[in-house]
Amino acid sequence: MNKLYFKLMKTNIKNGKQFYFPYILAGMLMVILFYSMRAIYCNEGIEHMVGGSEIKIIMNLGTYVIVIFSFIFIFYTNSFIMKRRKKDIGIYNILGMEKRHIAKELFVETMTIAVIVIAGGLITGVLFNKFFMMFLYKILNFETSIKFVISWAAIRYSLIVFTILYTVTVVYNVMQVKLSNPIELLHGSSVGEKEPKTKVLMAIMGFICIGVGYYIAITTQNPVKALMLFFVAIVLVIIGTYLLFAAGSIAILKMLKNNKNYYYQKKHFIAVSGMIYRMKQNATGLANICILSTMVLVMVSTTVSMYIGQEDIMNTRFDAEINISVYSDKLASNRETLRQLMEKMVTENGGNITKKYDNIKLNYTGYMEDGEFKLLGKDKQLDYTEMAFVTFMTKDDFASTFGIETEALLEDEIALFGTPEYDASEFKVFGNKFKVKTFEDFEYDSITSGMVKEDYYIVVKNEDVLEMLTETAKIIGKNTGWNYNFTYLYNFYMDIDGTSAEKKKCEQAIIDTKEKYMEMLNPEDASAGFQKIMFEGKENSRQSFFSLYGGLFFLGIFLGAIFLIITVIIIFYKQISEGYEDKDRFLIMENVGMSKKDVKMSIRSQIRMVFVFPLAIAAIHVTAAFPMIKRLLLMLNMTNSALYAKCVIVSVLIFAMIYVIVFMLTSRTYYKIAGNK
Amino acid sequence: MTILEVKNLKKIYVTRFGGNQVQALSKINFTVEEGEYVAIMGESGSGKTTLLNILAALDKPTSGEVLLEGKNVTEIKEKEISAFRRDNLGFVFQDFNLLDNFTLKDNIFLPLVLQGVTHQEMEKKLEPVAVKLGIKELLPKYPYEVSGGQKQRAAIARALITSPKLILADEPTGALDSKASDGIMELFEEINNDGQTILMVTHSTKMASNAKRVLFIKDGEVFHQIYRGNMKNDEMYTKISDTLTILATGGGNNE
Secondary structure (H helix, E strand, O other), X not given: XXXXXXXXXXXXXXXXXXXXXXXXXXXXXXXXXXXXXXXXXXXHHHHOOOOHHHHHHHHHHHHXXXXXXXXXXXXXXXXXXXXXXXXXXXXHHHOOOOHHXXXXXXXXXXXHHHHHHHHHHHHHHHXXXXXXXXXXXXXXXXXXXXXXXXXXXXXXXXXXXXXXXXXXXXXXXXXXXXXOOHHHHHOOOOOOOOOOOOOHHHHHHHHHHHHHHHHHHHHOOOHHHHHHHHHHHHHHHHHHHHHHHHHHHHHHHHHHHHXXXXXOOHHHHHHHHHHHHXXXXXXXXXXXXXXXXXXXXXXXXXXHHXXXXXXXXXXXXXXXXXXXXXXXXXXXXXXXXXXXXXXXXXXXXXXXXEEEEEEEEEEEEEEEEOOEEEEOXXXXXXXXXXXXXXXXXXXXXXHHHHOOOOOOOOXXXXXXXXXXXXXXXXXXXXXXXXXXXXEEEOOOOXXXXXXXXXXXXXXXXXXXXXXXXXXXXXXXXXXXXXXXXXXXXXXXXXXXXXXXXXXXXXXXXXXXXXXXXXXXXXXXXXXXOEEEEEEEEHHHHHHHHHHHHHHHHHHHHHHHHHHHHHHHHHHHHHHHHHHHHHHHHHHHHHHHOOOHHHHHHHHHHHHHHHHHHHHHHHHHHHHHHHHHHHHHHHHOOOOOHHHHHHHHHHXXXXXXXXXXXXXXXXXXXXXXXXXXX | OEEEEEEEEEEEEEOOOOOOEEEEEEEEEEEEEOOOEEEEEOOOOOOHHHHHHHHOOOOOOOEEEEEEOOEEHHHOOHXXXXXXXXXXXXXXXXXOOOOOOOOHXXXXXXXXXXXXXXXXXXXXXXXXXXXXXXXXXHOOXXXXXXXXXXXXXXXXXXXXXXXXXXXXXXXXXOOOOHHHHHHHHHHHHHHHXXXXXXXXXXXXXHHHOOOOEEEEEEOOEEEEEEEOOXXXXXXXXXXXXXXXXXXXXXXXXXX
């Protein structure tokens, strides 16, 4: 008896190999990708690398995404195959097989496929793992030789995940049989078609959803708000896309149909009516393709642009090669001594200073009210987007830091730089009143820019003013109910020369000896008030930047590949199933006097419309998302929008190319089926 | 005037596996005059369908000629064949061959659309045909919403709307109940009375008894033919029945 099941299964798979082959292949690809990502996560070598922890986090995230999409995708393809199998099952049932026998046959079949998929995927995954690792290491600039390892942990994970997945599939398939009757099964794949109704409301809702989503994406200026609104926009656009595909497309097609002079033309007649049915059956599938494509495009273009733009990001993030910050309670009258000490610290550790500058800053976070800057406190807590950042600097420091000379100022005069425009003539802060002498729109490429409501650099006459501000701030700060600790921030910026390795070595040496210099600053006199010293070296941070952006890049490419595979398979199944459905239709048209050439042309134009539609909408989505993603990237210090734009265009073009190739290959299969050859 | 002339038509099929040859038509000769209503009868496997396919230019004969108004159908180039069929022939099928995703009206319009006729002209042509076939009210409906007989009427309307030289019908009542069949039968007679030439393949003696001439095919040849002359339908029916009996028994005991 068991032999019979295997025999049945063998014939089934052999007869339907054009359905089973992509199903098995796609499943195997999922296993390969899952295993590879998990193997990287489980790799012990990575942990010891600089930036390895970032990679681990990213890979872990990636595996979750793969699991979710594997479920969705394998279920989709499985239900497609089940739909085609229904007739066979109906015949088995009528020929006397009981439902439990059929269930057993399906069980044997699905499980055999599962074994092939999991085993095949794991073997290939293990073999290709080294190749993936090499790719990852190359992206990350890791310079280690890669050994061939079999990650048992990753194999175990893959086995668990995919066994669960296929078990669920088996249960679903068996349920399908249990819940159905033979006559239904027999006609399973040919349920009568009714012309879809025009759902005006749904169509309008779709347009509104997409419109609002786009509006949010385009007009939201504030990146912090953007982050939250971005999800709202994404959800709206996804809902809108489904509605638009389901109802909007039919509404448009019906409109075309009602235009008699347009409709009753050879070119449009068959295409429009065919499309109405196609959209009815495929709206969800096409919306899926559209959303997946958008995801691929956004992900790949973002991660690629961040990876390519790493150097820019580094430059934005780091004002100089070496950045030493000293926090102090007192405005050091011996600023010169401090500067010399910092320089000594660099030179003694082997750095040759090529460029240097320093400044003192007072940073306050609060909010603006009636021309007055106030501190936050127990009674006043605000959202990030409602806050104000102010930074006080002396005229000289501001000039040496930003290269902007301001007019001569009196003690009670200030020059304001920043956003938004400040139009009052006075600026009050901690009970002090300043005349605003000049205001200049000033956008500084930094993380904070554009995030908070007000972001101002306030230039004052000299350090005496800074001292006065700090004193008054301390008094005001006590009344807030919060324990403020106002300090002066000394920043020393130095560029050094040498190769990357030399710089790195020097930076490391400085980090190691930091404490020693701290002691030198403050030998016995606690009243000097030095609190802490912070050090940032560009070269040292580079590796963790590489790991982060390289890891994201790797993930982007990886997931991009997965989405692409899913898209391709959906297109393939769509083409085949439609081919069978359209076969009879085109036969009739040929009988009525439509030439083979016309049939072919009509098929072409229909498929083209069906497949260009999602891609075109995806491209529009990506374009609409551009301003918002640009702002989000700004938050990650990625200020090179031109580079991002280029990445978007290139990814769209490459994606379109792959899409067209897939389309051409599958439409050939479609034509073979539908064109009665 | 002779519309259709079939000369020495021969068709040999080669089976898919091995070179077994099957002779479907051995030597068919007949002519159809303008305004005639000809039924072709014969047992299953006698070559009726093959003959119809060749007449419809869907298949090519091994040898012989099919002349439609003097033009050799078998020599028409592949490229022009669809246009030729569309412009000169009308088809009525056993299973209607209506497209499910078109309304009856759009189904009827299909050949006109393929011809590139303007919409105004289509509506003008549709009006009398729809009235004649009694399907005017049904035009906005879809095939799955109407009965078999109504479907066949729509299919006939589709065949008529291009005013073809010849209508080829393949078992037009094969899928219908007797009442619907009678309706279609009367319709064919009416259409023929209006001057439309019809060539029909059928199994039904009743349907054939309605025609002006009946051709009998056996073993790939025209075995016999009956002219209606002044015969009434029931006389014609008896005559056809007799001939069929002869055909079935091999003709040994009667003539």
